[in-house]
Amino acid sequence: MVRHYRVYWVALLVLLLGVFVLSQQQNPSQQPSPSSQNPASPEAPTPGAESKSQEKQENATPNEKPVQQPPAIHNDVVIKGGMLLTVTHGRIENGSIYIHNGKIAAIGANVQAPANATVIDATGKWVMPGIIDSHSHIALDDDVNEATSPVTPHMMMKDAFDYNDKMIYRALAGGVTTSLLLHGSANMIGGQAIVIKHKYGLGRDELLFPGAPQSIKFASGENPKRVYGSRNQLPSTRMGNFAVMRQAFLDAREYMRDWDDYDAKAKKGDKDARPPKKDLKLEALADILRGKLLVQIHCYRADEFLTEMALAKEFGYKVRAFHHAVEAYKVADKIAANGVAIATWPDWWGFKYEAWDGIPWNAVISMHKGVRVALKSDSEDVTRRLNQEAGKIIHYGNVSEEDALKMITLNPAWIIGVDDRVGSLDVGKDADIAIWNSYPLSSVALVDKVLIDGDLFFDRSLPGLGMPHYKEGQ
Amino acid sequence: MLKKLLIVFALVAVAAAQQPNKSKAAAAPAPGNSGTIVLKGGKLLTITHGVIDNGVIVMENGKITAVGGASTAIPHNAKVVDVTGMTVYPGLIDSETHLGLVEIEADRMTVDTVETSDEIMPHMHVYDAFHAESALIPVTRINGITNAIVAPAAQDTLPGQDSFIELAGASAQEMLMVRDIAMPLNFTGKQRRNESFQNSKFPSTRMGMAAQLRQAFIDAQDYDQKLQAYEKKKSSGSSGGNGDDKDKDKDKDKDKGPGNPPKRDLKLEALLPYLHGERPVVLAAEEPNDLQTALGLAREFHLKVILNHVTHSSSLLNMIAATGLPVIVGPIYEQPKESERYDAVFKLPAELAKRGIKIAFASYDTHNARNLPYVAGYAVAFGLPYDDALKALTINPAQMWGVDKELGSLDVGKRANIVVANGDPLDVRTDVKHVFINGQEIPLVSKQTQLRDQYWK
Structure with missing residues (x-):
């Protein structure tokens, strides 16, 4: 995580110095795919297997059409005349945004843009950054949960990603531009997530958020113990849950030590040194301990937040966020002290015992005690109207417009690890922008247009599905 | 640190103890006679006769007894609730x-x-x-x-x-x-x-x-016919019959009586x-x-x-x-x-x-x-x-x-089920400020508000 912060600051500096250089570097096609940073990925190079892995990559998707580029990434776009909700620096009335090469190049009341820029008239409209859903399971068909073992960190959601799922479009039409697609909650240590941009109509790899850090899903409490307990397997209790995790990390430590020993011997030129067997599962667990993965934990109960944080301390990794987190308000100060965020619903409760004490003031109490709070959907339905979920937080009181907006933009961006790229209307950020016909935190607001990387992906005024990049039957 | 943890665990334990079924908030106050309550100054969404700005609504004995503009008479012994700036609508x-x-x-x-x-x-x-x-x-x-x-x-x-x-x-x-x-x-x-x-x-x-x-519906129709036939026999038996074109049969049936009713299903x-x-x-x-x-x-x-x-x-x-x-x-x-x-x-x-x-x-x-x-x-x-x-x-x-x-509306004679909120009732941002059911003000308390009040300090 420390490494990640460094990236953040460096990126910020670069942004301040020169937006254009950076924006060219971040051209999607030149970015390494998220999985290539991860040794556990089947497509990633493993020592002594470079050529093989390359072959694999080339043959990865034989049936797929050649990668389609969006018809016209407009080099220069200006959104003119709207009420801008920047999320980081208040409202700008009658403001404009100049977009160059997919990035926000300028924003303000008076913005200079080239005369030939494409103009989007937003007079009378509300303009905000695209919504970010930090907990979603769309576009994974029924491959969400590898519920056959409580420890499956080597499951890669990318391998199940159905980029043609219409849910990506429907969420887009609700203003969502980025989602974290997570493994299910059957396993204490589940699979590794993908971060997508909702560029529906493009090819699979173009929907993957370039350069986004890799997240892994953990779960705790009732779900793992129910799934395995019902088969009379370990774990069937919360004791069992945590014992399974502890054993997994102890195994990973041993695996890491074996490799360290081998590396040390090899370095000394020991010809008899033999490499240990590569094990995808242990490799992925080692990545958690090495701090390479953002840990996203499905967790409801107050005591379990504390246990999870203690376990993380014991094994030296960091928890990025507690998801669902319906009892966060009970121990919010401790969650805040550990720098852990929460991704919660505004008002879901009572559907199981560990959700019985859920209250709609959870988000705002946690926020006031210093926790970074995101509102997420975990639902094919709610992901289409997260703006209303943020509106509900205003109903439940004591929150500013900006803080409510952050809960569906910048805060989920932080949880995913892309807050230096998206989540606010700031110079240098990706031009992921939703334009609304009325105040977005209300019941009656509709999305008029959505831009991703400066390109128009949804336009309500268009016939059919309202998507410039999509043709039926594609 | 240990002390703090103990407090946290104690609080969790208290919350857990509250869980089983019945929190106090669930027991609603008994509705019924509660004197006269007047809501004054609100925007009334009557549903049946438009919107009344700066309106007055009177509740007595669980019913709405007056709905109107600012000049509506307010009973002298009424409890008046100022709801200026609020929206008032039927439950x-x-x-x-x-x-x-x-x-x-x-x-x-x-x-x-x-x-x-x-x-x-x-x-x-x-x-x-x-x-x-x-x-x-x-x-x-x-x-x-x-x-x-x-x-x-x-x-x-x-x-x-x-x-x-x-x-x-x-x-x-x-x-x-x-x-x-x-x-x-x-x-x-x-x-x-x-x-x-x-x-x-x-x-x-x-x-x-x-x-x-x-x-199922055919079986019910059959059952219905059997029941009706039985009822007919029974009633014709007790009344002695009056001018029917089946007089003969009836006389025969009368002798037998209606018999046992069909088995209840x-x-x-x-x-x-x-x-x-x-x-x-x-x-x-x-x-x-x-x-x-x-x-x-x-x-x-x-x-x-x-x-x-x-x-x-x-x-x-x-x-x-x-x-x-x-x-x-x-x-x-x-x-x-x-x-x-x-x-x-x-x-x-x-x-x-x-x-x-x-x-x-x-x-x-x-x-x-x-x-x-x-x-x-x-x-x-x-x-x-x-x-x-x-x-x-x-x-x-x-x-x-x-x-x-x-x-279903704010009309005289209807049950006084009335809600007062700080804005448009259909908007996610709107907060309800008063709820009256059968003319009785309902405390805005639930299991959830109790947990909020316990932890939001």
């Missing part, structure tokens, strides 16, 4: 919930939503299971929902009979305003017993569902009021084919119908309009069909209302039935006129359920 009616039938969905012991041992279960009465002390009821009413339909869940074609409740009262007796108000008839395909090929049992297809329903007996058209059947269908099959069955037996869902039947909107039947619409949050535009279901209420169809909204929820008004708000976003949206939460359901003499 909202949720046309489908499982309130009082479920506490924690994942815990079977707290779930009484449906009896799945058979598909034809019209003799299941939700009032027999209704749990008046449910913690969910205060959670719901403090967001302005004062009345609701409690329905059994939809796994059976005929899962039982609905009750109409008020969300406050000293006991289940008081809260159950109308028992057996209607009977769901579910025909969505989800009632098939086709879990797997090996475990299938009848009815595992829609043909099976339809045949089974038809047989609760299941068939439960269907009779519906066969007689005395109460409505709530006919649930989503797809156009299901809607037509189920409507055909309903016509065959002359059932009185309220339509439910019609979620994917947008191709039949004109047909629905021609029937003149009212519709409980939704959930509008259902996904559209694969090829449809994203808003195909969101705009269904607007499309129905445009054709003059009377619609009502339902939360189809229980823990979050409180979010009912936002369904209507979202339908407005997709083209439903605002006034129609408000009516679909108030006067329309009141009329559909036959309780419009008592509920």
Whole structure:
């Protein structure tokens, strides 16, 4: 995580110095795919297997059409005349945004843009950054949960990603531009997530958020113990849950030590040194301990937040966020002290015992005690109207417009690890922008247009599905 | 540190101790005579006669006794509540919930939503299971929902009979305003017993569902005839007969007496009021084919119908309009069909209302039935006129359920179920400030507000 912060600051500096250089570097096609940073990925190079892995990559998707580029990434776009909700620096009335090469190049009341820029008239409209859903399971068909073992960190959601799922479009039409697609909650240590941009109509790899850090899903409490307990397997209790995790990390430590020993011997030129067997599962667990993965934990109960944080301390990794987190308000100060965020619903409760004490003031109490709070959907339905979920937080009181907006933009961006790229209307950020016909935190607001990387992906005024990049039957 | 932890654990323990079933908040104050209360200065959404700015509304003995402008006379001994700047509207009616039938969905012991041992279960009465002390009821009413339909869940074609409740009262007796108000008839395909090929049992297809329903209604008709024949014999026996063209037979029967009544069959007996058209059947269908099959069955037996869902039947909107039947619409949050535009279901209420169809909204929820008004708000976003949206939460359901003499608008003589909020009732940002049920102010307290107050320091 420390490494990640460094990236953040460096990126910020670069942004301040020169937006254009950076924006060219971040051209999607030149970015390494998220999985290539991860040794556990089947497509990633493993020592002594470079050529093989390359072959694999080339043959990865034989049936797929050649990668389609969006018809016209407009080099220069200006959104003119709207009420801008920047999320980081208040409202700008009658403001404009100049977009160059997919990035926000300028924003303000008076913005200079080239005369030939494409103009989007937003007079009378509300303009905000695209919504970010930090907990979603769309576009994974029924491959969400590898519920056959409580420890499956080597499951890669990318391998199940159905980029043609219409849910990506429907969420887009609700203003969502980025989602974290997570493994299910059957396993204490589940699979590794993908971060997508909702560029529906493009090819699979173009929907993957370039350069986004890799997240892994953990779960705790009732779900793992129910799934395995019902088969009379370990774990069937919360004791069992945590014992399974502890054993997994102890195994990973041993695996890491074996490799360290081998590396040390090899370095000394020991010809008899033999490499240990590569094990995808242990490799992925080692990545958690090495701090390479953002840990996203499905967790409801107050005591379990504390246990999870203690376990993380014991094994030296960091928890990025507690998801669902319906009892966060009970121990919010401790969650805040550990720098852990929460991704919660505004008002879901009572559907199981560990959700019985859920209250709609959870988000705002946690926020006031210093926790970074995101509102997420975990639902094919709610992901289409997260703006209303943020509106509900205003109903439940004591929150500013900006803080409510952050809960569906910048805060989920932080949880995913892309807050230096998206989540606010700031110079240098990706031009992921939703334009609304009325105040977005209300019941009656509709999305008029959505831009991703400066390109128009949804336009309500268009016939059919309202998507410039999509043709039926594609 | 240890001390702090101990405190935290103590607090958690206190919270846990509160969990089992009955929090104090669940026990509602007894409604009834509570003196005279006046709400003064608010914007009144009367539903039936427009909006009154700076209005006055008087409640006495549980009823509304005056509604008008600023000059409306205020009884001298009344308790006056200043609601200047607030919006005042009738309590909202949720046309489908499982309130009082479920506490924690994942815990079977707290779930009484449906009896799945058979598909034809019209003799299941939700009032027999209704749990008046449910913690969910205060959670719901403090967001302005004062009345609701409690329905059994939809796994059976005929899962039982609905009750109409008020969300406050000293006991289940008081809260159950109308028992057996209607009977769901579910025909969505989800009632098939086709879990797997090996475990299938009848009815595992829609043909099976339809045949089974038809047989049930035919059996009930037979039962009805036997009952009527018996009653006729009995009454002719006691009255001595008067000018009938079957005098001969009657004389013969008189000698024998009416005999034993037909053996009572609760299941068939439960269907009779519906066969007689005395109460409505709530006919649930989503797809156009299901809607037509189920409507055909309903016509065959002359059932009185309220339509439910019609979620994917947008191709039949004109047909629905021609029937003149009212519709409980939704959930509008259902996904559209694969090829449809994203808003195909969101705009269904607007499309129905445009054709003059009377619609009502339902939360189809229980823990979050409180979010009912936002369904209507979202339908407005997709083209439903605002006034129609408000009516679909108030006067329309009141009329559909036959309780419009008592509920559904701010009118003199109606039950004083009144909500005061700090803004538009359909908006997610709006906070409810007062709730009156049967003229009694309901404390804005629930299990959830108690937890909030315990931890928000």
